[in-house]
Amino acid sequence: MGAAEHRRDLVSLAYPVYLELLAGVTAGIINMVWVARLGGGAVAAVAVATNVENLLLGVILVAGSGTTVLVARARGAEDPAAMRSAVRGGWVLWALVTPLVAIGGYLCREPLARLVLGGNGGDSLLLATDYFSIALPGIAVFFATNVVDGILKGAGDTRTPMKLAILANGLILGLDPLFILGFDLGVRGAAIATVLSRTVALICGFVALHRNGVLRQAAQAAQAAQAGQAAQAAPRRAGSLSADARRTAATGLPMSADFVARMAGALALVAVVARIGVSEVAAYGIATKAMYVATMAFYALRQAASIRTAHLLGAGRDERRAIGRQVLLLAGSLGLMALLTLLAAGPWIMRAFGSEGEVAEAGALYLRCLGPYLVLLACFIAMGGVFEGSGDSPALARITVCGMALQLALAYALSGLGLPGICLAMALAMALQCAAIARMYRRTERPPATDYDNSRLKTSVTEPDGPSPDRRPT
Template sequence: MEAVRHRRTLVSLACPVYVELLAGVTAGIINMVWAARLGGDAVAAVAVATNVENLLLGVILVAGSGTTVRVARARGARDAAALRSAVRGGWALWALVTPVVAAGGFLAREPLARLMLGDDGHAPALASGYFAIALPGIAVFYATNVVDGILKGSGDTRTPMRLALLANGLILVLDPLLVFGLDLGVRGAAVSTVLGRTAALACGLTALHRRALLRRRGSGLTGLVSDLRGTAATGLPMSADFLVRMSGALALVAVVARIGVDEVAAYGIATKAMYVATMAFYAVRQAASIHTAHLLGAGRDQWREVGRQALPLAGCLGLTAAVVLLGTAQWIMRGFGAGGEVAEAGTLFLRCVGPYLILLACFIALGGVFEGSGRARTLARVTFGGTVLQLAFATGLSGWGLPGVCLAMALSMAVQCAAASRMHRRTARPGAVAGDAGGRPEASRVRP
């Protein structure tokens, strides 16, 4: 019965998160669809800008993920002081990070656009125009991430899902009005994105206010600094894990480029198609992180049981994705408009990537248990080592084409899974979890 209860909790938490994550991917696709009507330079500008934004998401994960875990643990312990500390720490970290990223990005928008797109054509100027709006607007994006972190930590994953759907709905309506109706072009896509997210943020803040999660008394400057450090200590390994994985994916493109241009195009399309599957894996990860942290806060040292339920759940998702891609790879490539050698290369890649997806699903899901139990730093080291191995394997096996790249990805992920599984089994001491918020024992103690 206990296992069934854990499984049901994971599913109930993960399903809304999956919809939310897919909605985030869809926002970029909506902008790409409307930008495509403006020409190739506009498509390139929006594609680069959204990729940069995805990378910058890793920065605020320090606040968002750290807040989620700390709020979940405080909720489990029914500790009002710890809950106040978690909420304050998330907002303090947002206030520290946001001006640096927003102002720095705005000032560096033109060099950044040229770095990504070169000096030829109109694409760099279009990307710079997009950045001029989107990078200051990152403040809204970051604030929404903190709001989502608080809500998820409190056990509510449905409200963040609704907020993401609201933002996407507004972007879908505003894009044609601003891009073509007001003739703002690429800038219109950036404005619609910021406006959609602003509306969602306003609704999210309202939800927090109703639950009294914003009406928290301060504790002075010293207490605020301590809260900030606590959230940073909890969230930094999770942010590092994301950034390392994103950087590894970008570096892998350079390895694929050695094979050929068609293979690069095929790899790019295939990885976008795989988002539908990988978002499901990350949904299970977030659910496992929230559930584990909540249980530990309540004095229930059951992270092992959570892991035992998260692994088969994610494994089934990975197996399902592998089978679906195996049978529909050709139609997926056609759906993205690929033809000729690009379609052939992409179809082959999607048919070979199944073992990697199954292993990736298991590793990501187990990572949620590490995060929720305060051992994300260990996981980040495994991710870093696995990413280095992946690039080394891919370089050595690139002579086999995209199937060789798939094999390299699967081999490196197998090593990461083995390392994570071994660490999960060896951490047997009850209550042996890393301290929350800078190692304060009162924040991490598991009561018998």
């Protein structure tokens, strides 16, 4: 398969994911804009609640990301039983995780609000508790949407999740003023508007699942194959569900760990930056939000590489090295564009976020020093998709955890240089992570692992319900 075809398919898969990720951030911004009319306490409450939701995203990534890879691999193998098993595994995990988070979060909403606000009382604590009383039970909808998106992406459809995210944002934009100001519900109104908007998008997502041709054909083929085996399959159904969930968890857990480790490292870095000064902390926070525009492009490319790699491996074709070269080309170009943009427009970016004086100056300096780190980050994150799609994500998660620990140690040691020292620490730690992933990439020169991957897919997915007679040879 030619390089141009790989590159074209990666871009086709990645750009809707990028718009979807941007839409997710926009939802939080819309809420912040409307609750800003209620005062600083309301803004603080919604801000910390949004951060908690971002952290909880790492929990459901176990189901969403694992389902994406397994569905993509089954699609490539043209194995309807494997695809049905992958979808089922994602929903079983959702059913196991959601009650713990939604019910447990609701019962612990006040201690959680106190924790994320640093123990401060006052209006912010009460408002955050009010927001959590709606948002945490509503996390069930957010989690279900993530699973629906994972299934669709695994089936090769990244555009529908993008459309669903845009739909949810449009509804939030219209419902926020109605519930926050019109019905005078305050921050609770923001939470209600968000949950209702996501619920409508989720319903549309279920309709999209039903209409998806790949999923519908796979379901029909799997049901036909199992029709004559229903009597003997019934006693093993519970065991099969458990096996489906374990496979999805084993596939998605390393990706979830990678995401959580990187988020936790970014939050921990705030404490190191605080040693420099208050203005630097504010600048770091604003600049980090500005970076989302670039880093989300890296993560979109990562998802595209994961889907593409898993699909081709399922089809019996080991194209990891070819995909990796195109991913590096695209990621390097994106990172270089980010570097040049930050060098040229750092001060204007800070002003666009409303910063002035010392904060604006510190933020502009930070953004201008951040370029080398972003180039390395782009390559590391995007290349990670190749290893996620091929089942090597546990090693990738270990690299990330070690890299974040090294970054914090270096940042502490170099904090005397100010924000440029922080940027240097981030770049050095990321350079070592890139060296580690480059070593993993060189190992793909070994004989193709296609036979192993496909045999593993057969034995681990189709055995619980019996072999699928409809499976075509690869």
